[in-house]
Amino acid sequence: xxxxxxxxxxxxxxxxPELNEDQIRNASVDSVPDWHSLASVTLISVVQEEFGVQxxxxxxxxxxxxxxxxxxxxxxxxx
Amino acid sequence: xxxxxxxxxxxxxxxxxxSLLRVFLACGFTPLHLETFxxxxxxxxxxxxxxxxxxxxxxxxxxxxxxxxxxxxDALVVLIEWQDFDSRLGIRSLGGWRVADLPDIVNSAERMMxxxxxxxxxxxxxxxxxxxxxxxPLPPLFATPSQQASSYELRLRQxxxxxxxxxxxQARIRIVxxxxxxxxxxxxxxxxxxxxxxxxxxxxxxxxxxxAELLAALIRNPTPKKGLITDLDDTLWSGILGExxxxxxxxxxxxxxxxxxxxxxxxxxxxxxGVLTAVASKNDPALVEQAFAREDLLIGKQSLYPIxxxxxxxxxxxxxxxxxxxxxxxxxxFIDDSPMELAEVKAAFPEMECLVFPKSDPQAFWxxxxxxRDLFGKPIVSEEDSFRLQSIRAAAVLPSSSNGDANSLDxxxxxxxxxxxxxxxxxxxxxxxxxxxNKTNQFNLNGTRLNDSSWTTYLDDPATFLMTVSYEDxxxxxxxxxxxxxxxxxxxxxxxxxxxxxxxFSRRIEQQCxxxxxxxxxxxxxxxDYQRTERNKPIHDFLSSIAAGxxxxxxxxxxxxxxxxxxxxxxxxxxxxNG
Numbered sequence: 315x316x317x318x319x320x321x322x323x324x325x326x327x328x329x330x331p332e333l334n335e336d337q338i339r340n341a342s343v344d345s346v347p348d349w350h351s352l353a354s355v356t357l358i359s360v361v362q363e364e365f366g367v368q369x370x371x372x373x374x375x376x377x378x379x380x381x382x383x384x385x386x387x388x389x390x391x392x393x
Numbered sequence: 394x395x396x397x398x399x400x401x402x403x404x405x406x407x408x409x410x411x412s413l414l415r416v417f418l419a420c421g422f423t424p425l426h427l428e429t430f431x432x433x434x435x436x437x438x439x440x441x442x443x444x445x446x447x448x449x450x451x452x453x454x455x456x457x458x459x460x461x462x463x464x465x466x467d468a469l470v471v472l473i474e475w476q477d478f479d480s481r482l483g484i485r486s487l488g489g490w491r492v493a494d495l496p497d498i499v500n501s502a503e504r505m506m507x508x509x510x511x512x513x514x515x516x517x518x519x520x521x522x523x524x525x526x527x528x529x530p531l532p533p534l535f536a537t538p539s540q541q542a543s544s545y546e547l548r549l550r551q552x553x554x555x556x557x558x559x560x561x562x563q564a565r566i567r568i569v570x571x572x573x574x575x576x577x578x579x580x581x582x583x584x585x586x587x588x589x590x591x592x593x594x595x596x597x598x599x600x601x602x603x604x605a606e607l608l609a610a611l612i613r614n615p616t617p618k619k620g621l622i623t624d625l626d627d628t629l630w631s632g633i634l635g636e637x638x639x640x641x642x643x644x645x646x647x648x649x650x651x652x653x654x655x656x657x658x659x660x661x662x663x664x665x666x667g668v669l670t671a672v673a674s675k676n677d678p679a680l681v682e683q684a685f686a687r688e689d690l691l692i693g694k695q696s697l698y699p700i701x702x703x704x705x706x707x708x709x710x711x712x713x714x715x716x717x718x719x720x721x722x723x724x725x726x727f728i729d730d731s732p733m734e735l736a737e738v739k740a741a742f743p744e745m746e747c748l749v750f751p752k753s754d755p756q757a758f759w760x761x762x763x764x765x766r767d768l769f770g771k772p773i774v775s776e777e778d779s780f781r782l783q784s785i786r787a788a789a790v791l792p793s794s795s796n797g798d799a800n801s802l803d804x805x806x807x808x809x810x811x812x813x814x815x816x817x818x819x820x821x822x823x824x825x826x827x828x829x830x831n832k833t834n835q836f837n838l839n840g841t842r843l844n845d846s847s848w849t850t851y852l853d854d855p856a857t858f859l860m861t862v863s864y865e866d867x868x869x870x871x872x873x874x875x876x877x878x879x880x881x882x883x884x885x886x887x888x889x890x891x892x893x894x895x896x897x898f899s900r901r902i903e904q905q906c907x908x909x910x911x912x913x914x915x916x917x918x919x920x921x922d923y924q925r926t927e928r929n930k931p932i933h934d935f936l937s938s939i940a941a942g943x944x945x946x947x948x949x950x951x952x953x954x955x956x957x958x959x960x961x962x963x964x965x966x967x968x969x970x971n972g
Binding site: 324325328329331352355356359360363364368370371374 | 401425426587592594598
């Protein structure tokens with residue numbers, strides 16, 4: 315697991331503490347019942363703060379899984 | 394604090410039996426991460442207690458406060474932003490910013506301030522209440538360019554300021570310091586417009602964290618320090634008295650020694666607010682006497698007691714001063730310009746905070762002044778604070794007057810012309826009584842503390858009584874020096890809480906309290922919720938001297954036993970019943 319993925323797992327874990335690492339890497343809106351709108355806002359806020367990215371309003375609806383968030387951060391976070 | 398850390402802290406497990414603080418967070422926006430930050434900041438300050446933060450309805454700040462009922466929570470936090478006064482002062486409502494709309498916006502905001510003031514005052518009757526005034530910028534609704542303040546903006550700010558001033562006058566209301574918030578959260582980086590538009594949460598995370606930290610600090614207010622011991626040379630004044638002479642020491646702008654004048658001013662201010670202030674100095678006592686006779690000193694000798702001057706170790710002075718004050722070392726700050734002296738005192742009193750006086754660093758000096766204000770700051774200065782030092786000075790007369798023959802204490806007390814005033818009445822906003830109950834005094838029945846909520850609940854119980862005791866003699870007033878909380882059933886009384894200031898020892902006030910209770914309520918027996926603590930030996934010794942059996946959770950004293958054991962009492966008695 316690379317550093318970015320490790321940090322992202324930590325972000326997800328802070329919002330979904332009941333999930334283990336494997337479940338987090340496979341997490342999506344459909345597979346995690348607690349991934350409702352409030353959790354989504356909290357998760358994106360944690361990710362923004364952790365990686366120093368600003369998620370645009372139009373990008374928000376696409377960030378519906380761990381891999382989608384991971385891709386977004388890989389493309390937008392400052393190296 | 395970062396949000397990820399706040400989430401972890403807020404979820405940290407706490408013991409099942411940990412005391413619970415229920416905070417209602419009233420705001421007109423989506424509380425979202427602020428709720429998390431506040432919960433985390435409260436937990437961080439008191440890890441052994443649970444904090445539970447609940448919130449109300451979006452967009453209805455006044456309604457959220459008006460719906461609060463006594464018992465719903467233990468503390469109320471009110472976060473106000475401009476749009477709570479009128480929605481057109483925010484960006485989520487499109488109510489119009491035409492020039493013709495501005496007078497109505499201001500008038501409507503002022504009406505809402507009136508409604509909020511009424512609601513907050515009502516809630517604060519039963520709850521400690523903490524208020525944060527608008528922290529975000531006003532939107533660009535005024536016709537003036539941003540560098541020019543509009544008259545409407547000025548009127549809004551003036552009205553908001555009057556609103557806060559009026560609320561701050563209430564004993565149970567605390568207002569977040571805007572100046573402090575400005576320092577830890579720059580105004581230009583507070584507003585998150587995207588978050589406001591997408592979720593109704595207007596704060597950037599750092600700002601939400603900063604507000605939560607300040608609120609938590611207000612709610613979990615640390616106990617202020619009690620005493621300050623200061624050095625003289627190169628601290629209270631610039632220069633070495635023994636070398637520079639009485640007229641060579643200075644504290645003025647023209648001698649580049651002004652920071653010492655500012656320090657004198659602050660120490661005098663602390664003394665006037667009830668902080669015990671004393672001097673520990675290696676010096677010639679006669680010279681020090683002359684120096685204190687200088688009329689341009691900003692702190693008089695009468696504000697410093699004891700002034701302990703000699704050539705021995707400073708820890709000896711500190712020990713004598715602590716004894717004269719009868720306070721523990723961890724309640725006291727020692728200030729000296731010499732790291733060696735600080736180290737010597739610290740070695741003798743590891744629990745004492747020893748701070749260096751930075752005589753050559755104005756910036757560090759500025760931080761010292763602010764630190765002292767924080768260490769000694771208290772929400773309210775009471776009348777008793779103003780005569781604390783005077784009464785300690787007067788108490789020094791007591792042992793010397795009672796030396797010698799066995800009847801000398803009787804003679805002294807008879808000659809003291811003392812008046813004890815008992816007041817019965819359950820005034821919830823009696824700040825002094827509440828403060829006394831929560832002191833870790835040596836004369837403390839059980840060391841149990843009451844928070845605002847349990848204080849209110851106790852007094853709301855019709856079976857309970859609150860008795861406060863004030864004292865004055867020919868040496869001066871001690872003010873309100875004792876508080877008793879208890880219950881009476883028939884001819885049996887039970888004291889649940891009893892705390893008396895150590896300044897009132899050796900005057901037989903404790904015996905007079907019981908004597909008055911027996912008579913006032915027609916009691917035949919009094920029970921005590923006594924518990925031994927690390928510090929309450931004086932009340933243990935007192936109860937042991939009059940109780941029939943060993944002290945335990947239900948210590949008791951009968952009227953007959955009390956009359957038999959009670960020494961002569963010489964006080965004049967006054968009594969007042971309020972409600």
